[in-house]
Amino acid sequence: MSDCVFCQIVAGRIPSTKVHEDELTLAFMDIGEVNPGHMLVAVKPHVENIYGLDETLAAAVFRTAARVARAAQKAYAPEGLTLYQANGVAAGQTVFHFHLHLVPRYAHDGMRLSWPAKNPPRAQLEANAARLRAALD
Ligand code: AMP
Numbered sequence: 001m002s003d004c005v006f007c008q009i010v011a012g013r014i015p016s017t018k019v020h021e022d023e024l025t026l027a028f029m030d031i032g033e034v035n036p037g038h039m040l041v042a043v044k045p046h047v048e049n050i051y052g053l054d055e056t057l058a059a060a061v062f063r064t065a066a067r068v069a070r071a072a073q074k075a076y077a078p079e080g081l082t083l084y085q086a087n088g089v090a091a092g093q094t095v096f097h098f099h100l101h102l103v104p105r106y107a108h109d110g111m112r113l114s115w116p117a118k119n120p121p122r123a124q125l126e127a128n129a130a131r132l133r134a135a136l137d
């Protein structure tokens, strides 16, 4: 995908600031850093979103995430660490090449995600779960 910015980073055609790299994943600094140590973990192949991750890539991306999360904890000792991952425009995705954000967090750092909990009755949760179970591959 020659017009994909993260494919170009993986290929070394545009600059990035790398933290860790292996055969399947790349961890690098987000240019739109929210707090110091804000990293992205991307898969190396062009996979647009979570729906396209096979088991090998899914495992690889989380193995890298856990490893660089420990590095962020050691390096910055943040008060918290948020993993954020968007699929689709409605979810806030702007780069359509799968990546996870790791954002070191502090009280009152201004990062917000509205969470409008509906707390439905158990019967509704059961119906929702049944629908999902029926859709599992
Ligand atoms: P999203 O798709 O919502 O997860 O957002 C994409 C993220 O990629 C944003 O936080 C951008 O700051 C970041 N980003 C976009 N281009 C680059 C780049 N060339 N190098 C590093 N980070 C980038």
Ligand code: ZN
Pocket: 001, 004, 005, 006, 007, 008, 045, 046, 047, 096, 097
């Ligand atoms: Zn790509």
